[in-house]
Amino acid sequence: MEWQEIVYKLLKNKISLIGLVIIIVLGLIAIFAPWIAPPQNPDQPYYIPRAGWGNEPKPPSREHIFGTAEGQYDIFYGIIWGSRTAFIIGFTVVGISSLIGIILGTISAYYGGWIDEIIMRVTDIFMSIPFTIAAIVMTTILGRGLGNIMIALITFNWMSTARLMRSQVLSIKNEEFVQAARALGANDFRIIFKHIIVNTIFPVLIQASMNMGSIVITASTLSFLGIGTPEGYADWGQMISYARNWILGTQGNALKYWFTVLIPGTAITLFCLSWNLIGDAFRDILDPKMQS
Amino acid sequence: MGEEKKILEVKNLKKYFPVKTGVFRKTTGYVKAVDDVSFYIREGETLGLVGESGCGKSTTGAVILRLLDATDGEVIFGGKDILALNRREMREIRKEMQIIFQDPYASLNPRMTVEEIVGEPLVIHKMVSSKKEKKEKVVELLENVGLTADQMSRFPHEFSGGQRQRIGIARALAVGPKLIIADEPVSALDVSIQAQVINLLQELQEEFGLTYLFIAHDLSVVKHISNRVAVMYLGKIVEITGKYDLYDNPLHPYTRSLLSAIPLPEPGKKKERIILEGDVPSPVDPPAGCHFHPRCPMAKDICREKTPVLKEYTPGHFASCHLLDQ
Numbered sequence: 001m002e003w004q005e006i007v008y009k010l011l012k013n014k015i016s017l018i019g020l021v022i023i024i025v026l027g028l029i030a031i032f033a034p035w036i037a038p039p040q041n042p043d044q045p046y047y048i049p050r051a052g053w054g055n056e057p058k059p060p061s062r063e064h065i066f067g068t069a070e071g072q073y074d075i076f077y078g079i080i081w082g083s084r085t086a087f088i089i090g091f092t093v094v095g096i097s098s099l100i101g102i103i104l105g106t107i108s109a110y111y112g113g114w115i116d117e118i119i120m121r122v123t124d125i126f127m128s129i130p131f132t133i134a135a136i137v138m139t140t141i142l143g144r145g146l147g148n149i150m151i152a153l154i155t156f157n158w159m160s161t162a163r164l165m166r167s168q169v170l171s172i173k174n175e176e177f178v179q180a181a182r183a184l185g186a187n188d189f190r191i192i193f194k195h196i197i198v199n200t201i202f203p204v205l206i207q208a209s210m211n212m213g214s215i216v217i218t219a220s221t222l223s224f225l226g227i228g229t230p231e232g233y234a235d236w237g238q239m240i241s242y243a244r245n246w247i248l249g250t251q252g253n254a255l256k257y258w259f260t261v262l263i264p265g266t267a268i269t270l271f272c273l274s275w276n277l278i279g280d281a282f283r284d285i286l287d288p289k290m291q292s
Numbered sequence: 293m294g295e296e297k298k299i300l301e302v303k304n305l306k307k308y309f310p311v312k313t314g315v316f317r318k319t320t321g322y323v324k325a326v327d328d329v330s331f332y333i334r335e336g337e338t339l340g341l342v343g344e345s346g347c348g349k350s351t352t353g354a355v356i357l358r359l360l361d362a363t364d365g366e367v368i369f370g371g372k373d374i375l376a377l378n379r380r381e382m383r384e385i386r387k388e389m390q391i392i393f394q395d396p397y398a399s400l401n402p403r404m405t406v407e408e409i410v411g412e413p414l415v416i417h418k419m420v421s422s423k424k425e426k427k428e429k430v431v432e433l434l435e436n437v438g439l440t441a442d443q444m445s446r447f448p449h450e451f452s453g454g455q456r457q458r459i460g461i462a463r464a465l466a467v468g469p470k471l472i473i474a475d476e477p478v479s480a481l482d483v484s485i486q487a488q489v490i491n492l493l494q495e496l497q498e499e500f501g502l503t504y505l506f507i508a509h510d511l512s513v514v515k516h517i518s519n520r521v522a523v524m525y526l527g528k529i530v531e532i533t534g535k536y537d538l539y540d541n542p543l544h545p546y547t548r549s550l551l552s553a554i555p556l557p558e559p560g561k562k563k564e565r566i567i568l569e570g571d572v573p574s575p576v577d578p579p580a581g582c583h584f585h586p587r588c589p590m591a592k593d594i595c596r597e598k599t600p601v602l603k604e605y606t607p608g609h610f611a612s613c614h615l616l617d618q
Contacts, residue, residue: 176399180463183357184413185386194412198403 009285016281022274030083037080046081046234048073057246057260067259069242073232075259079267081234085146086271089219090212093153098208100154101161102201106192108162109169120166127159135218139227146235149219149228157215164207168200202286209279213272220268236271239264298368299471299503300356301332305365307348307355311576323575325351327527329365330602333471338497338504340518340535342511342550346572348527349507350394353473356505357391358382369471387417390464394476396456400448406459407444410434413466433462436499437492454485458492465496473505478513490517512554515539520608523547526583527575529602533609543611545588582614590615 010016029036039045051064052072060067066075108119138152172178173196181191220237222228224244229235243260250256306329308322325348333339343349354360356367358374366373374385393399400409410430413419420426431441437458448456457477464472474493478486494517496502508514514521515535522532523546531544542548549566556563568587573579579586585595592615600612 176393176395177401179354179359180391180393180399180460181401181412182359183386183391184463184467185383185416186412190416194404195401199401 006282006285010278010281013281013285015277019274019277019281022270023278026083026271026274027087029080030087033080033084037077039081046085047232048078048081048234050074050232057243057257060259066263069239069260070245071232071242073239073242075239075263078234078239079236079263082236082239082264082267083271085229085233085235086216086219086268088146089150089153090216090271090275092150093157093215093219094208094211097154097157098161098204098211100158101163102165102197102204104158105162105165106169106197109166110173110188110192110196116166119162123159123162126156129156131156132218132221135222136225136227139222144227144230146229146233149222152222153215153218157211161204161207165200165204168203169196172196172199202282206279206283206286209275209282212275216271217268236264236268240268297335298332299335299370300505301366301368302352302356303330303366303368305329305352305355305367306363307351307360308363321576324527324578325575326355326362327575327578329524329527329529331522331529331532333503333505335470335503336497336501337519338506338517340514340521341505341507341524342509342514342521343524344509344572346575347524348575349509349524350475352524353391353475353505353507357386357389357473359391383417387467388469389471389473390467390469392457392460392464392472392474392477395480396453396460397480399460400456402448405445405447406430406434406439406451409448409459410462410466413463417467419467429466430462433466434459436465436496437462452485453481454489457481457485457489461489461492461496465500468500469502471503471505473507475507476509477506479509486513493517511539511550523550526572526578528583528612529610530584530613531611532602533611537606537609541609543605543609543616544584544613545590545615546584547611582612 010020034045040049041047050072051058051068051074054072055070057070058064058068058072064074064076066079069075069078104119104123108116134156135152138155139148142148142151178191178195181195186194219228220235220240223235223237224241226241229238240261243257243264246257246260248254249258305326306324307326308324310319311321311323312318313320327348329348329352331339341349341352351360355362362375365375367375369385369389372385374382377385404412407427407430410433411420411426414426414429420429427444430444434441434444439455439458439462443451448459451459461477477493478489481489490513493504497504504517506514506517518535520533521535521538522529523538523544524530525546531538531542531547538547539551542551545566549568552564552566566589570587573583573586579596581597582588582591582595582600585591588595594614598614600614602610602612603616604610605616
């Protein structure tokens with residue numbers, strides 16, 4: 001199937017269209033953040049401005065249309081600039097870890113033998129460590145900050161791609177067209193890039209799309225636990241963390257501080273949902289068994 | 293044919309695949325896919341290599357091209373033992389030796405256009421200097437195999453099986469080879485298309501002076517295209533001779549039973565069928581002595597004990613069977 005056909009089918013599929021629309025809207029918000037929510041301090045746009053020093057969150061008002069969180073952080077500003085953070089984390093972590101996975105998986109399957117054995121045993125070791133706990137431990141060691149979160153997530157996120165890629169390459173490396181390229185005198189580099197990767201990449205792309213959502217959730221989890229982005233950084237997980245003490249509202253009015261949880265929560269949910277919708281639709285399109 | 297130059301000579305070629313079992317992947321045995329095979333091909337002729345599936349005929353082809361590493365033996369091509377060449381030297385040899393695969397649906401990269409597929413060998417061996425030159429050469433190659441220039445930008449899935457096989461042939465021809473190993477090039481095609489592709493191969497042979505090693509499991513196809521035929525059974529060549537000799541005067545009992553399986557074109561006419569008992573034994577643990585003895589209708593004691601060797605019985609007619617000595 002060709003690219004044009006895949007794009008056409010993605011646009012024709014209602015579910016993936018919803019996903020694409022949400023992603024595009026969030027993407028536009030991220031790109032135009034400086035215009036939607038102009039930073040007070042242009043040198044540090046990612047730090048949410050505070051409207052005072054009071055502890056109690058304030059409901060939406062004229063100046064703060066989404067209200068303010070604990071510590072008077074402006075929720076609207078945090079959401080807008082947090083979308084950038086989400087995209088940065090998603091693309092960087094998924095991009096780099098997929099690349100690592102693709103390279104290791106391909107080498108492992110293509111060369112086989114002891115190379116395969118070593119790479120796969122290392123992969124097994126990394127896989128045996130629970131992802132969230134590993135990420136928590138590593139960010140605790142490295143310290144707070146966006147870069148450190150991403151390093152921690154990349155370190156423990158490449159394994160499934162490597163395995164997927166390995167199985168894909170194994171299934172294709174003895175195909176006749178690969179043999180034909182070898183008989184023609186093509187070198188390994190050419191065989192891997194021109195013949196193997198182009199025929200094995202789609203499942204990896206589907207996985208990467210699905211992975212985008214879960215990586216952003218894990219990053220948010222770290223921030224929620226207080227070991228993610230620094231204090232006051234525009235990050236959806238951090239926003240929810242500010243809501244932690246106010247989730248239950250007050251006596252007799254459980255929903256008094258609804259905006260502190262609901263608004264950042266909606267943002268995260270929409271982000272993850274839309275990537276999963278795209279991934280799902282992508283899988284359906286590429287699965288020959290689902291085609292009528 | 294006379295005393296013409298041997299373009300390819302295979303001497304005592306062996307290819308054993310290790311069988312690994314257990315946690316520690318210990319080698320517990322070998323699949324003797326190609327077991328001491330020797331033959332030669334003269335320049336410009338077609339040698340048919342026949343045998344049932346699993347007898348090692350495709351492995352022989354793959355080993356000659358070094359798509360698989362041989363366990364032992366020599367493959368002499370152009371005066372050199374190509375099994376001893378290094379990568380760079382082998383790359384040069386690949387310009388002279390090409391392969392056509394069995395399955396036209398698997399042998400073309402589905403994500404490349406016909407132009408890219410046929411043009412790839414030209415790029416690999418730097419045989420063209422510009423895009424325009426490459427395009428011209430690809431058009432020429434496509435026309436050689438009966439395709440047209442306007443089909444160049446299409447992808448393999450837009451073609452029929454026969455057309456795909458033609459693309460595969462054009463790709464093999466691109467480097468200007470002398471020897472083409474055709475690994476069951478027509479067995480995946482419809483009978484009506486088979487004839488077209490066979491005829492194309494013959495035309496190309498005349499036009500470019502090609503030599504073929506034609507691997508097949510079908511004696512009637514081989515009869516049409518070959519000058520000489522080698523019959524393989526369980527990793528060994530059991531008989532090798534000129535095709536008329538083989539079809540009129542088969543020596544080996546296995547060849548006789550194969551020949552009796554060719555359907556006759558006249559309806560109603562019956563011929564004596566030699567039906568072999570049992571299955572082909574496993575190449576992991578081939579029978580002692582003559583590999584064919586458990587299924588041979590005429591097996592004697594010596595067949596169970598001694599492995600027969602290929603001997604010349606009439607000029608150019610080799611067979612390996614103890615019964616012929618008696």
